[in-house]
Every structure is written in C-alpha cells, then in structure tokens.
Amino acid sequence: MKNAVDDLKAKAGAAKLASRRLAYTSTDIKNKALTFIADDILRRKDEILAANERDYKEAQSSGMGTALLDRLMLDESRLEGIAGDTRAVAALPDPVGDVYEMRTMPNGLQIGKKRVPIGVIGAIYESRPNVTVDIASLCLKSGNAVILRGGKETINSNTAIVKIIQEACKRAGMPVGCVQFIDNTDRALVDEMLKMNDVIDLIIPRGGAGLIRSVASKASMPVLTGGIGVCHTYVDKTADVNSAVAIVYNAKVQRPTVCNALDTVLVHADIAADYLPEMATELNKAKVELHCDARALDVVKDIKGLKLLPSEEADWGREFLGLTAAIKVVDSLDEALQHIEKYGSGHSEAIITEDYENAMRFLNEVDAAAVYVNASTRFTDGAQFGLGAEVGISTQKMHARGPMGLKELTTYKWIIFGHGHVRP
Amino acid sequence: MKNAVDDLKAKAGAAKLASRRLAYTSTDIKNKALTFIADDILRRKDEILAANERDYKEAQSSGMGTALLDRLMLDESRLEGIAGDTRAVAALPDPVGDVYEMRTMPNGLQIGKKRVPIGVIGAIYESRPNVTVDIASLCLKSGNAVILRGGKETINSNTAIVKIIQEACKRAGMPVGCVQFIDNTDRALVDEMLKMNDVIDLIIPRGGAGLIRSVASKASMPVLTGGIGVCHTYVDKTADVNSAVAIVYNAKVQRPTVCNALDTVLVHADIAADYLPEMATELNKAKVELHCDARALDVVKDIKGLKLLPSEEADWGREFLGLTAAIKVVDSLDEALQHIEKYGSGHSEAIITEDYENAMRFLNEVDAAAVYVNASTRFTDGAQFGLGAEVGISTQKMHARGPMGLKELTTYKWIIFGHGHVRP
Numbered sequence: 001m002k003n004a005v006d007d008l009k010a011k012a013g014a015a016k017l018a019s020r021r022l023a024y025t026s027t028d029i030k031n032k033a034l035t036f037i038a039d040d041i042l043r044r045k046d047e048i049l050a051a052n053e054r055d056y057k058e059a060q061s062s063g064m065g066t067a068l069l070d071r072l073m074l075d076e077s078r079l080e081g082i083a084g085d086t087r088a089v090a091a092l093p094d095p096v097g098d099v100y101e102m103r104t105m106p107n108g109l110q111i112g113k114k115r116v117p118i119g120v121i122g123a124i125y126e127s128r129p130n131v132t133v134d135i136a137s138l139c140l141k142s143g144n145a146v147i148l149r150g151g152k153e154t155i156n157s158n159t160a161i162v163k164i165i166q167e168a169c170k171r172a173g174m175p176v177g178c179v180q181f182i183d184n185t186d187r188a189l190v191d192e193m194l195k196m197n198d199v200i201d202l203i204i205p206r207g208g209a210g211l212i213r214s215v216a217s218k219a220s221m222p223v224l225t226g227g228i229g230v231c232h233t234y235v236d237k238t239a240d241v242n243s244a245v246a247i248v249y250n251a252k253v254q255r256p257t258v259c260n261a262l263d264t265v266l267v268h269a270d271i272a273a274d275y276l277p278e279m280a281t282e283l284n285k286a287k288v289e290l291h292c293d294a295r296a297l298d299v300v301k302d303i304k305g306l307k308l309l310p311s312e313e314a315d316w317g318r319e320f321l322g323l324t325a326a327i328k329v330v331d332s333l334d335e336a337l338q339h340i341e342k343y344g345s346g347h348s349e350a351i352i353t354e355d356y357e358n359a360m361r362f363l364n365e366v367d368a369a370a371v372y373v374n375a376s377t378r379f380t381d382g383a384q385f386g387l388g389a390e391v392g393i394s395t396q397k398m399h400a401r402g403p404m405g406l407k408e409l410t411t412y413k414w415i416i417f418g419h420g421h422v423r424p
Numbered sequence: 425m426k427n428a429v430d431d432l433k434a435k436a437g438a439a440k441l442a443s444r445r446l447a448y449t450s451t452d453i454k455n456k457a458l459t460f461i462a463d464d465i466l467r468r469k470d471e472i473l474a475a476n477e478r479d480y481k482e483a484q485s486s487g488m489g490t491a492l493l494d495r496l497m498l499d500e501s502r503l504e505g506i507a508g509d510t511r512a513v514a515a516l517p518d519p520v521g522d523v524y525e526m527r528t529m530p531n532g533l534q535i536g537k538k539r540v541p542i543g544v545i546g547a548i549y550e551s552r553p554n555v556t557v558d559i560a561s562l563c564l565k566s567g568n569a570v571i572l573r574g575g576k577e578t579i580n581s582n583t584a585i586v587k588i589i590q591e592a593c594k595r596a597g598m599p600v601g602c603v604q605f606i607d608n609t610d611r612a613l614v615d616e617m618l619k620m621n622d623v624i625d626l627i628i629p630r631g632g633a634g635l636i637r638s639v640a641s642k643a644s645m646p647v648l649t650g651g652i653g654v655c656h657t658y659v660d661k662t663a664d665v666n667s668a669v670a671i672v673y674n675a676k677v678q679r680p681t682v683c684n685a686l687d688t689v690l691v692h693a694d695i696a697a698d699y700l701p702e703m704a705t706e707l708n709k710a711k712v713e714l715h716c717d718a719r720a721l722d723v724v725k726d727i728k729g730l731k732l733l734p735s736e737e738a739d740w741g742r743e744f745l746g747l748t749a750a751i752k753v754v755d756s757l758d759e760a761l762q763h764i765e766k767y768g769s770g771h772s773e774a775i776i777t778e779d780y781e782n783a784m785r786f787l788n789e790v791d792a793a794a795v796y797v798n799a800s801t802r803f804t805d806g807a808q809f810g811l812g813a814e815v816g817i818s819t820q821k822m823h824a825r826g827p828m829g830l831k832e833l834t835t836y837k838w839i840i841f842g843h844g845h846v847r848p
Binding site (some may be wrong): 020021022103105111114116118119199202210217220222240243246247249250251255341363364365367368369370371372373374375376378379380384385386397398399401402411412413414415416417418419420421422423424 | 444448466529533535538540542543593612625626641644646664667670671673674675678693765787788789791792793794795796797798799800802803804808809810818821822823825827835836837838839840841842843845846847
C-alpha cells in the first residue's frame with residue numbers, strides 16, 4: 001500500500017507540473033492531441049478490444065448483470081462513436097485565454113479577467129470505458145491535467161485506452177504527464193486521492209448516487225456533484241392536455257434511466273379528471289407503473305390494464321431511474337411549488353401551462369438548475385443546451401449549475417496592466 | 425447545549441424559508457431595507473455605543489491588546505462610516521434577475537441563464553463589529569438570507585446592531601427571518617453550524633488564518649476561503665528603477681497589515697546593484713526590516729541604518745502582515761516564476777518590467793487571483809477593481825477568484841421557454 005500511495009503522489013505531482021504548462025499550451029496543440037487520440041483509438045482498436053474482452057469475461061464469470069455487462073462492452077462501432085466524440089470536442093471553441101470585462105479605471109489602470117484552466121482535475125468513475133476518453137478529452141481541451149481513476153471492472157480496457165491517450169499526447173507535443181491513470185484498483189487509494197487538496201483542484205465523480213455521496217463527503221477539495229435528479233412536471237389547470245401528455249410521456253419514457261427523466265407528476269385538481277386518464281393511457285403504452293395518491297388513483301382506477309399502485313410517502317422525492325412515476329393531485333400552484341421545494345433535488349423542474357402569470361411564477365420561484373415552461377425535462381443536457389459536450393450536470397449552486405461544458409472546467413484570473421500605478 | 429443547537433436549527437430553518445422569498449424580493453424593497461438600516465444605525469447610535477462600551481470594558485479588563493481594542497471600538501464617526509457603506513451598497517446595481525446568454529435553439533426552444541441568489545449564507549467572523557453590517561448588507565442586496573456568528577468580544581455590540589438590522593428589514597417589508605444572529609458564543613455551535621449543509625449553502629469565514637483554516641477543514645458545505653496573501657513583486661532587469669522603487673514601497677508600506685501587501689521582492693541579478701540600494705533606502709524611511717538572501721545582502725550591507733537580517737528558508741512563502749519584506753536575487757524570469765509557483769499563495773503577484781515579452785509571459789504563466797504588470801499589488805480590492813464593495817478576496821479557484829462583490833454572492837439557474845417541446 002505504501003508503494004501505491006507513493007506512486008499516486010508521484011503521478012499527482014507530475015500532473016501538477018504538467019498543468020502549469022498546459023495552462024498556456026496552444027489550442028492547435030490541444031486539438032492535435034485530440035485528433036491523434038481519435039485516430040489512434042481506431043488504428044489500435046485491436047489492443048483495446050482485446051483488453052475489453054478480458055474485462056468482459058472476468059465480469060461475466062463474476063456474475064455481473066446483463067445491463068452492466070452491456071455498459072462495459074466495447075466493439076468497433078462503439079469505438080467509432082468514442083473517436084467521433086473526441087473529434088467533436090476538438091472542434092469546439094477553446095474557452096481558455098478569453099479576456100473579458102476588460103476596462104480602464106479612472107486612474108488609467110486596465111483591469112480585466114482572463115479565462116484559465118482550473119489546474120488538476122481528479123476523475124473518479126465507474127464501469128463505462130468511454131468515460132475515460134470523454135473526461136480526458138474535455139479536461140485536455142480546457143487545459144486541465146487529469147488524474148483518472150476508473151472502476152476495477154474496466155481496468156484492462158482503461159489501461160489500454162490510457163496508453164493510447166498518453167502516447168497521442170506525447171506525439172502532439174502536450175506537456176509530459178498531463179494524463180495520469182491510477183492502475184491500482186484498491187479503494188483505499190481513492191481515499192488517499194481525496195486528501196490531496198494541495199495538488200488536485202477539483203474532483204469529478206461520475207457514477208451512481210452512492211459513489212457521488214461517498215466522494216463528496218470524503219473530499220478535502222471542491223467536488224462537482226450532480227447526477228441525481230428528482231424531476232417534477234406540474235400540469236397546471238390551464239395546461240393544453242395533448243401537449244401535457246406528450247411532454248410527460250417524453251420526460252418519463254424517452255430515456256428513463258437518466259437523471260433528467262421525470263419522477264413525479266403534479267396535477268392541478270381542476271384538470272385531473274380530463275388529464276390523468278389521457279396521461280395514464282399514454283404512459284401505459286410503455287408499461288409505466290404509476291404510484292398514485294388517493295385522488296389521482298380515484299380518477300384512473302377504473303381504466304383497464306394500467307400498472308397502478310397507491311403512493312407511499314417514500315415515492316415523493318424518489319428518483320426512479322426506470323419506468324415508474326409518482327402522481328399527485330394538488331389544489332394550487334402554491335401547493336405544487338411547496339411540494340417541489342420540499343422534495344426536489346434542484347435538477348430539472350417543469351410547468352405545463354397556458355397561463356402567463358403561473359409560468360412566470362414557476363420560473364421565478366422554483367430553485368433548480370433548470371426550470372422549464374412547456375417542455376420536457378429531458379432537455380437538460382450539454383449538447384441540447386448548446387454547450388457541445390458535458391462533463392456532467394451540476395446540482396450544486398457554486399461555480400456551475402446544470403450541464404457543465406468546457407467553460408465550466410475553467411476559472412479566471414484578474415489581469416492588470418499598469419504604468420507605475422501605486423495606491424493612494 | 426441541546427437547547428442552543430435547537431435554537432440554531434430553528435434560526436437556520438427560518439433563514440432557509442426567508443431565502444426562498446428573498447430570491448424574488450424586489451430591488452426597491454431591498455434598497456429600502458438598506459437605507460433604513462443606515463438611518464437607524466445613526467438614529468439609534470446611543471444603543472449601539474452603550475453596548476459597544478460594555479464590550480470594550482470587558483475586553484479591556486480581560487487584557488486585550490491596544491490594536492484589537494481599537495478594532496473593536498465604535499464611535500459616532502465610525503457609525504457614520506458604517507451607515508455610509510450601507511448606503512453605498514444600496515446604490516450598487518442589483519445583480520439578481522439578470523438574464524443572459526438567452527438564445528433560441530434550432531428547435532425553437534429558448535434557453536438562457538438567470539442570475540439568482542445562492543440562498544443561505546453563514547458568516548463566521550471575528551472582532552470588528554462593522555463586519556456585521558457589512559456582510560448583512562451585501563447578503564441582503566444580493567438576495568441571500570444570512571446567519572451571522574460574530575466573536576464573543578463583540579457580542580453586545582453585535583446584538584444591538586442586529587436588532588436594528590432586523591427591525592429595519594421588517595419595516596421595509598423584507599421576508600421575515602432573513603437576518604439571523606447566533607447570540608450564543610459557545611464554539612461548539614460553530615461546529616454544529618458547519619454540519620448544516622442541508623440549510624446553509626455557503627460559509628464565509630472572515631478573520632485570521634487560523635479561523636479560516638479551521639472553518640474550511642470542518643465545513644460540510646462550500647466555503648469561500650481567502651484572506652491569506654503571500655504576494656511577490658518581481659523587478660525584471662529592464663525595470664524602470666524609480667517606478668520599481670515607488671511600486672514596491674507602496675505595496676509594502678501603504679497598508680502593511682492586509683493580505684494584498686507585498687511580502688517578497690524578487691530582483692533580477694543584472695539590476696540588483698542599481699535597484700536594491702535605492703529600494704532599501706526608500707523602504708528604510710518606513711523602517712521596513714529586510715530579510716535578504718546572500719546576494720541581496722551583499723549589495724545593501726554597507727548602507728548605514730538599514731534594518732537588515734539574512735533570510736532564512738522560512739522567509740519564503742511567509743505572509744509578514746507588517747513592516748518586513750523578504751528580498752531575493754534571481755538570475756532569470758524563469759527563476760522568479762518558479763519561486764512564485766513554489767511559494768505564492770495564489771493571491772496577487774506583480775512584475776515590474778519594460779520588456780514586452782517578459783510582461784506577457786508573467787501574465788500568462790503566473791497562476792494567481794490577480795496578476796499585475798507595473799502596478800502595486802495593493803490594488804487587489806473590490807472597490808479598486810470596480811465592484812463597489814467586497815465580501816472578501818477569494819484565493820480559491822472555483823466559483824469566484826479575487827475580490828468578491830455582489831455578483832459573486834449569486835449563482836444562476838437555466839430558464840427554458842418551450843412550446844410543447846419534447847426530446848426526439
């Protein structure tokens with residue numbers, strides 16, 4: 001273990017050193033590295049696929065479930081997808097070096113802000129090997145050195161991929177040591193990593209809620225937490241029924257396993273009798289299980305073939321991550337707002353309404369990363385929001401909120417041009 | 425103690441509730457509250473001064489030093505200053521509600537960011553009672569509820585001031601509970617407060633390095649750390665000697681007890697013989713003690729009357745907070761950059777040069793909140809940078825860097841206007 005910790009410290013030190021140079025490495029060199037990575041992932045696909053096969057067989061023999069096995073598996077077409085994503089990051093504008101808010105003060109001092117990388121980013125993630133390339137390319141493009149710590153199920157795939165990334169970076173002239181990989185899967189090393197706030201500026205955990213909470217509670221440096229979304233859609237009494245049905249169906253069904261998928265529908269009592277049967281029938285096409293409060297149950301209980309259960313207190317504020325939704329009838333917008341305030345996770349919340357005042361109140365009063373009028377919460381995503389790519393979705397309030405793209409992986413420094421200025 | 429914790433929880437809960445309303449309280453009402461606070465501080469000055477006298481006498485009889493006693497003391501002119509600062513905050517533009525980066529996506533969805541308050545801010549600070557008004561007014565103007573926890577030396581003054589603030593807020597129509605004050609000075613309550621990450625969104629510690637480190641290490645929520653500045657000024661070989669002398673004198677002497685004051689002068693070897701005698705003679709007018717490395721000492725050792733000491737390793741990276749400076753001769757800009765990288769605290773760093781390339785390299789390569797060319801580091805300040813007022817100076821990299829004004833006490837949420845949009 002001592003050797004492993006020493007090795008980790010050496011790698012972190014190398015990343016720190018690299019980060020200083022990376023901060024002013026040109027966009028051309030960074031893009032060249034990303035292009036080389038994309039090229040080499042395809043050119044050396046046999047190495048990656050052979051390593052991935054070893055991971056797959058080990059996971060299979062250790063009894064991993066089909067869904068996780070599928071996430072772990074790589075094939076030629078997935079590698080083409082990964083290479084394409086890397087090229088897409090290369091094509092994005094580089095946020096680093098942007099000078100803004102530059103102004104001349106009355107004393108002649110010119111003061112402004114310059115966008116700079118954060119420094120060294122530690123990424124702690126689970127299973128999917130594409131995350132290795134994804135996080136590395138976003139960090140490199142934004143000028144950050146990165147220390148990668150993937151799951152033990154993908155250790156062979158990650159080792160092969162990182163070797164390719166490191167060699168591509170070297171060939172492109174990137175600072176030595178800019179991508180570090182922890183190849184020891186002992187969990188104790190994660191704890192060591194989380195203590196290193198002198199070297200690692202930011203930790204990005206990617207994975208399940210358990211991983212994220214554990215990292216956030218142990219880390220001595222800032223952590224970009226997110227990935228947990230208890231998302232509500234409130235169907236106001238003035239909602240267009242067809243539109244509300246389509247939006248709720250989309251928010252729940254289009255990709256139910258992700259954080260921006262709908263969890264709870266709040267329906268105004270005045271529209272419940274018109275709306276709920278339509279909604280329930282539509283959601284039933286995808287076999288969505290509905291956990292209904294007494295009033296909602298009353299409206300839909302006689303419709304044949306629905307998967308219905310009476311709701312329990314634990315259904316409110318629950319992230320289902322599957323084809324289940326909680327349904328509640330409320331008497332007013334205020335009651336909906338209070339419910340969201342109490343049970344929401346600050347991710348994505350929507351109102352469906354034709355009423356101007358209610359739309360405005362919802363936008364103003366709901367405290368979440370993304371607040372929608374008449375649209376599906378599934379849009380909370382870096383690409384959908386025009387950021388090009390995302391490293392995650394933040395549900396915290398400091399630094400960045402919602403989808404985090406390249407700009408959110410940077411900070412700024414004040415730059416000041418003087419001519420012998422002294423403070424009176 | 426249990427009662428005190430219950431009381432703290434009740435206050436924090438009330439602040440949370442208030443923060444939801446405060447988020448959309450109009451600028452007019454917030455400004456009215458600040459104006460009432462300023463008015464009432466002067467109108468009810470006798471209450472404050474009587475309470476302050478009790479603090480002063482207790483501190484005096486417990487043996488507090490003159491400098492701290494002076495920081496604690498209030499008089500009519502200081503109250504006028506405090507009232508004036510509060511009116512100045514009222515006059516600043518309100519950052520809350522600003523909508524920016526609003527754009528229409530190809531699918532017609534309108535997506536943008538709206539600036540919103542952070543929520544509930546906990547302030548933990550020492551001795552000076554003006555900080556109570558200062559932090560409260562900045563938090564209120566930026567739409568945040570605040571929980572104040574001042575030092576026990578100023579408990580009577582703070583109690584009187586907070587009463588006035590709370591009554592002024594009520595009279596102005598601010599949400600009930602927006603300013604909370606912990607009147608129990610048991611240190612254990614600070615630890616309790618630092619655990620409450622479900623209610624308190626951000627902690628701002630103000631005081632000495634010990635307080636800041638202790639709060640940062642214990643807090644379960646984000647902390648805006650700062651206030652520690654090890655500031656270097658590098659005198660390049662092409663520096664204008666007169667200008668370099670004036671800037672170093674200003675950076676060291678104009679207010680030596682603050683975080684943006686100069687600590688270390690790095691001098692290029694080629695200019696050391698010309699520059700150091702002039703600098704040493706000038707700094708000696710203010711009786712600055714110089715801790716010189718061997719080469720610097722060699723240049724100035726024969727000048728009569730200087731306060732000279734040979735430097736020790738502990739002088740590099742030391743924040744002197746007084747009339748002492750460390751002096752080192754370096755052979756190149758690179759050596760200066762390496763020294764700053766190793767010993768700087770990421771606060772404020774300056775180069776004095778007439779060389780364009782060296783100025784640009786210094787600006788690009790130094791990683792600090794504020795990087796200067798040909799100016800005194802003393803300018804790192806919210807008012808000097810045009811922010812109007814500051815709640816502190818951040819030396820961390822996330823969220824805000826350098827002077828933090830009203831805008832830095834806010835965050836944003838994404839707002840999305842749809843017309844039945846669903847994700848394909």
